[in-house]
Amino acid sequence: MSRRGFVQRMVAAGLTVPMAAQVLAIGGVSIAAAPRAYAATKRGGGGTLKLLWWQAPTLLNPHFATGTKDQDGSRVFYEPLANWNQEGNLVPVLAAEIPSVENGGLAADGTSVTWKIKQGVKFHDGQPLTADDLVFNWEYCKDPATAAVTSGSYINVKVEKIDDHTIKVIFAKPTPFWADAFVGFNGMIIPKHLFGEYSGSKSRDAPTNLKPVGTGPFKFKSFNPGDLVTGEINADYHVANQPFFDAVEMKGGGDAVSAARAVLQTGEYHYAWNLQVEDEILKKLEASGKGKVNLTPGANIEHIQLNNTDPNKEVDGERSSIKTKHPSLSDPAVREALALLIDRKAVQDYIYGRTAKATSNYVNGPPRMVSKNTSYEFNIKKAIDLLDKAGWKPGPDGIRAKGDVKLKYLFQTSINQPRQKNQAIVKQSCEKAGIGIEIKSVVASVYFSSDVANPDTYPHFYADLQMYTTGPGRPDPAQWMRSFLSEEVSQKSNKWQGRNITRWQNKEYDDTWNASENEMDPVKRVALLIKLNDLVIKNNVVIPELFRMSVSAAAKNLNVTLSGWDSDTANLREWHTA
Amino acid sequence: MSPAYVLRRILLAIPSLFGISVVLFTVLALAPGDPFGELMTNPNVPASVQLALRAKFGLDDPVYIRYVHWLMAMLHGDWGFSFVSRMNVDILIMQRLPVTLAVIGASQLLAVLVAIPVGVLGAARPYSLFDQIANTLAFIGFSLPTFFTGLLLIMVFSIRLEWLPFVFQSDLSSTGWQWWVDEIRQSIMPIAVLGLFQGASLVRFVRSAVLDVIRLDYVTTARSKGIGERRVLVRHVVRNALIPVVTLVALQMPVVFGGAIITEQIFRVPGIGSLLISSILSNDTPVVMGVTFVFAGLVILFNLIADLLYGFLDPRIAFR
Numbered sequence: 032m033s034r035r036g037f038v039q040r041m042v043a044a045g046l047t048v049p050m051a052a053q054v055l056a057i058g059g060v061s062i063a064a065a066p067r068a069y070a071a072t073k074r075g076g077g078g079t080l081k082l083l084w085w086q087a088p089t090l091l092n093p094h095f096a097t098g099t100k101d102q103d104g105s106r107v108f109y110e111p112l113a114n115w116n117q118e119g120n121l122v123p124v125l126a127a128e129i130p131s132v133e134n135g136g137l138a139a140d141g142t143s144v145t146w147k148i149k150q151g152v153k154f155h156d157g158q159p160l161t162a163d164d165l166v167f168n169w170e171y172c173k174d175p176a177t178a179a180v181t182s183g184s185y186i187n188v189k190v191e192k193i194d195d196h197t198i199k200v201i202f203a204k205p206t207p208f209w210a211d212a213f214v215g216f217n218g219m220i221i222p223k224h225l226f227g228e229y230s231g232s233k234s235r236d237a238p239t240n241l242k243p244v245g246t247g248p249f250k251f252k253s254f255n256p257g258d259l260v261t262g263e264i265n266a267d268y269h270v271a272n273q274p275f276f277d278a279v280e281m282k283g284g285g286d287a288v289s290a291a292r293a294v295l296q297t298g299e300y301h302y303a304w305n306l307q308v309e310d311e312i313l314k315k316l317e318a319s320g321k322g323k324v325n326l327t328p329g330a331n332i333e334h335i336q337l338n339n340t341d342p343n344k345e346v347d348g349e350r351s352s353i354k355t356k357h358p359s360l361s362d363p364a365v366r367e368a369l370a371l372l373i374d375r376k377a378v379q380d381y382i383y384g385r386t387a388k389a390t391s392n393y394v395n396g397p398p399r400m401v402s403k404n405t406s407y408e409f410n411i412k413k414a415i416d417l418l419d420k421a422g423w424k425p426g427p428d429g430i431r432a433k434g435d436v437k438l439k440y441l442f443q444t445s446i447n448q449p450r451q452k453n454q455a456i457v458k459q460s461c462e463k464a465g466i467g468i469e470i471k472s473v474v475a476s477v478y479f480s481s482d483v484a485n486p487d488t489y490p491h492f493y494a495d496l497q498m499y500t501t502g503p504g505r506p507d508p509a510q511w512m513r514s515f516l517s518e519e520v521s522q523k524s525n526k527w528q529g530r531n532i533t534r535w536q537n538k539e540y541d542d543t544w545n546a547s548e549n550e551m552d553p554v555k556r557v558a559l560l561i562k563l564n565d566l567v568i569k570n571n572v573v574i575p576e577l578f579r580m581s582v583s584a585a586a587k588n589l590n591v592t593l594s595g596w597d598s599d600t601a602n603l604r605e606w607h608t609a
Numbered sequence: 610m611s612p613a614y615v616l617r618r619i620l621l622a623i624p625s626l627f628g629i630s631v632v633l634f635t636v637l638a639l640a641p642g643d644p645f646g647e648l649m650t651n652p653n654v655p656a657s658v659q660l661a662l663r664a665k666f667g668l669d670d671p672v673y674i675r676y677v678h679w680l681m682a683m684l685h686g687d688w689g690f691s692f693v694s695r696m697n698v699d700i701l702i703m704q705r706l707p708v709t710l711a712v713i714g715a716s717q718l719l720a721v722l723v724a725i726p727v728g729v730l731g732a733a734r735p736y737s738l739f740d741q742i743a744n745t746l747a748f749i750g751f752s753l754p755t756f757f758t759g760l761l762l763i764m765v766f767s768i769r770l771e772w773l774p775f776v777f778q779s780d781l782s783s784t785g786w787q788w789w790v791d792e793i794r795q796s797i798m799p800i801a802v803l804g805l806f807q808g809a810s811l812v813r814f815v816r817s818a819v820l821d822v823i824r825l826d827y828v829t830t831a832r833s834k835g836i837g838e839r840r841v842l843v844r845h846v847v848r849n850a851l852i853p854v855v856t857l858v859a860l861q862m863p864v865v866f867g868g869a870i871i872t873e874q875i876f877r878v879p880g881i882g883s884l885l886i887s888s889i890l891s892n893d894t895p896v897v898m899g900v901t902f903v904f905a906g907l908v909i910l911f912n913l914i915a916d917l918l919y920g921f922l923d924p925r926i927a928f929r
Contacts, residue, residue, distance in 0.1 A: 083776070086887075089694040097693060098647040178665045180648060183655040217653070235695055255704050256694040257887050258879035259779055282776060284877040284887070289763075289775070297767055299774055476890070479650060480643035481659060487641075490649075504653050511652040528649075528656035 071272035075264050077608060080276040083300040085290040087283015089256045092240045093219035094172055094179035099598070100283070102216050103304065104260050106600040107279060108155070109245035111218030112146055113210070115596035117327070119397030119506030121210055125149055125160065125220065125246060141205035141551045146213065148196040152269045154222045155250045162192040165213060167223035176231035184217040205549060207556050208507045215505065215597050220246070248274035248604035258283055268604070275607035288312060294584040295322040301589050304599050306582045309449065310384025313582070322587055326385060326580040329595030330396035331502035333387065335373065335457070335574040337366055339534045342441070342493045349523040350486070350493045353534055358436045360495060364421035365438065366571035368414040372460045375407060375576050382449045387577035394564045395578040396595065397506045402561045405568045414464045431465040439467035440495035445478040450498060453576070483526050490527040500579060506596045509547060512563050515572060517541050535572045615917070622909045629905045633898060634679065638672040642892035644692040666692050679898065689895030693888070698899040702881060706903070708779065709873070709880030712799055713865050719804030720811055721858065728815025729847055732823060743812060750809025755868045759802045759875040766798065773798055777878040799876045803868050807861065814857055818850040852922045859915035863908045
């Protein structure tokens with residue numbers, strides 16, 4: 032298919048031209064990444080790069096990483112076949128090229144992808160990287176006895192060696208999103224010759240778990256779990272003239288504010304990650320002129336969920352049971368009124384500042400996946416009219432009711448200062464419209480846990496409304512959109528492990544999602560994914576509030592390459608000082 | 610003081626340690642939280658992965674079974690396996706212990722070096738100007754919590770004056786003399802915070818102990834022999850007054866360890882205190898058990914040392 036024809040079809044499918052150009056990358060037609068403005072002329076000479084992670088890595092085997100801190104630590108030494116860049120496109124790292132239909136890498140029916148591995152890549156101990164290592168990584172991860180956290184990317188595929196530098200990933204069924212195994216967070220490749228004997232239940236005994244040997248720009252030097260990771264330049268690195276820094280040091284511990292301070296104000300460190308700090312404080316620190324704040328968009332969203340089931344009625348030992356219906360939130364007028372009562376702009380201006388943007392969509396990135404069909408409005412008057420028309424009349428206490436059903440809601444979230452301010456803004460405007468809000472906040476370690484016995488976790492959702500941040504974690508929202516599928520309803524029978532927390536069930540949504548899973552035409556698939564977003568928004572299943580950026584700080588003269596779709600350390604090889 | 614007494618004290622410590630472990634384990638099991646919580650919020654990790662991990666580490670077993678497993682392993686000298694780091698707890702603790710002991714040792718030394726001269730001089734001339742100032746400062750010192758003084762020092766010396774770094778580094782790249790300079794520069798603040806806090810309460814104690822002794826008849830006798838005020842103070846007063854002080858220093862070790870937990874967190878000192886905090890936050894039960902056990906062991910040890918020292922310094926006290 033020609034590029035022009037492709038774009039024309041996209042436009043015909045209702046997508047704009049710039050968006051169409053971006054879809055090109057994913058669905059099988061490869062797009063060359065724009066050349067970098069900076070071209071390195073020699074390897075090394077940059078001194079020590081000092082990174083400050085206020086939560087330090089606790090392990091360095093990427094397949095055991097329980098959080099981004101561990102993925103970031105491992106990524107200093109290990110690499111995947113390809114990275115995700117800021118635009119949500121693939122950039123080859125250990126792959127010779129990005130597979131496409133044109134270069135024969137992608138099967139037209141979507142059942143397999145063939146990766147060519149870059150020639151001449153060596154692990155830090157001098158052993159060459161071959162197809163056997165990739166096949167081994169697949170076997171290692173899919174073995175339940177290994178208990179790899181990355182197993183989700185490997186259990187449903189089969190990996191075959193074609194020759195020493197070619198592998199084929201075979202899917203059980205046509206799979207439009209093929210770039211999962213060996214890509215990004217879950218794709219880091221560990222060497223077979225060091226881990227081979229330690230597969231399955233012996234995985235915890237591998238000495239290399241603590242002394243990584245990868246292909247990355249830095250060689251392992253030392254590791255104190257929870258404190259410090261250090262590495263030195265890999266003189267044999269497979270990219271010419273990279274990396275710039277001679278050594279890297281990743282210090283952990285402490286808290287986010289003092290981490291921001293150490294980069295922005297005192298300049299003790301060059302880079303600090305994940306600064307969940309109020310923008311006011313960041314601005315003040317930035318004013319001292321030693322560093323700058325980086326805002327990297329991904330697609331994380333702060334949103335309010337409306338419960339479709341009744342949290343106050345117990346059925347078969349569980350509340351918010353799928354067998355019940357919420358007495359008032361089941362009324363579309365009430366849901367719409369609530370959406371009108373959330374002052375997203377105020378939340379952005381007064382609480383999050385530069386670090387988040389008000390939005391009307393559930394899916395906010397990459398741009399090619401973002402719906403243009405939605406909008407949001409803050410309008411108390413309109414909400415009041417809606418509620419009046421739907422028969423919700425103000426009672427003597429000012430709270431609206433119909434029969435004995437009152438518009439009085441329990442609104443829960445985790446304990447976190449911006450969230451409590453946000454709750455107060457919501458409560459204030461809802462009360463103006465005659466909706467009573469009772470605020471509840473739960474300690475984060477309880478709220479975000481999978482404790483089956485604790486009723487205060489977010490998957491239990493024993494409240495009418497709740498608020499937290501979620502995101503797709505990759506530049507393709509399909510997996511994430513499972514969170515509105517009927518089969519994914521979170522309930523007692525699945526130990527509240529289901530992804531559908533709002534317990535909303537809708538046949539049209541389920542059908543659209545299933546269609547998107549089998550749609551190999553990239554254009555139509557994106558249209559389906561956008562339709563999923565629109566269904567969620569039009570039905571007010573959730574009320575999106577803000578689209579949050581990942582915030583980091585870097586020294587003034589440090590040029591960093593970051594991506595909202597990949598690890599902060601994914602492109603360490605390109606970092607340099609001006 | 611007989612070896613039998615020491616042996617008896619050590620044997621008595623065993624039931625205490627056992628009781629401590631039961632209480633700790635139960636409290637940790639009752640506390641909410643989940644070491645794999647972050648996986649749950651990631652849409653790309655299937656729920657089955659997390660369930661498999663919980664099963665692998667035995668998190669779904671009843672509390673008493675988990676306790677028995679832990680106890681049996683501990684009796685065999687196996688400290689357990691960290692959920693979060695996937696390595697042995699004893700290795701983790703051994704990596705961190707030297708830093709903590711160095712910081713605590715140095716701060717305790719600082720406390721004693723400040724407290725004894727100031728307390729003795731204050732008591733030698735009670736209610737003099739020096740005594741008043743020392744008392745005021747001591748009151749301020751032990752009224753301010755370490756997390757506050759820590760932040761205060763950072764604000765003044767790191768941010769306003771830019772003299773000292775506030776991030777502690779466990780691997781300094783410099784060598785030789787420069788290493789010592791850097792090490793001292795980065796250790797000054799954590800040690801000062803802990804040491805001065807400890808020293809402040811010690812000053813009050815030294816002062817009152819010296820005041821008790823200085824009024825006794827044998828001191829008057831010594832003075833009347835005309836051996837000079839200085840010698841009276843050093844040879845006759847301080848020596849006897851220090852007996853309760855020595856025990857106090859040993860008995861207060863647990864307090865210092867408690868203070869170290871917070872100080873280590875503020876200054877990012879990679880000691881067992883900061884290990885304890887991060888393990889509690891990530892619900893890493895085996896590590897929390899291991900670290901608290903080390904703390905409990907140290908407390909019992911220092912109690913024993915205090916008792917033995919007391920008998921050594923004051924032979925009138927007999928141990929049976």
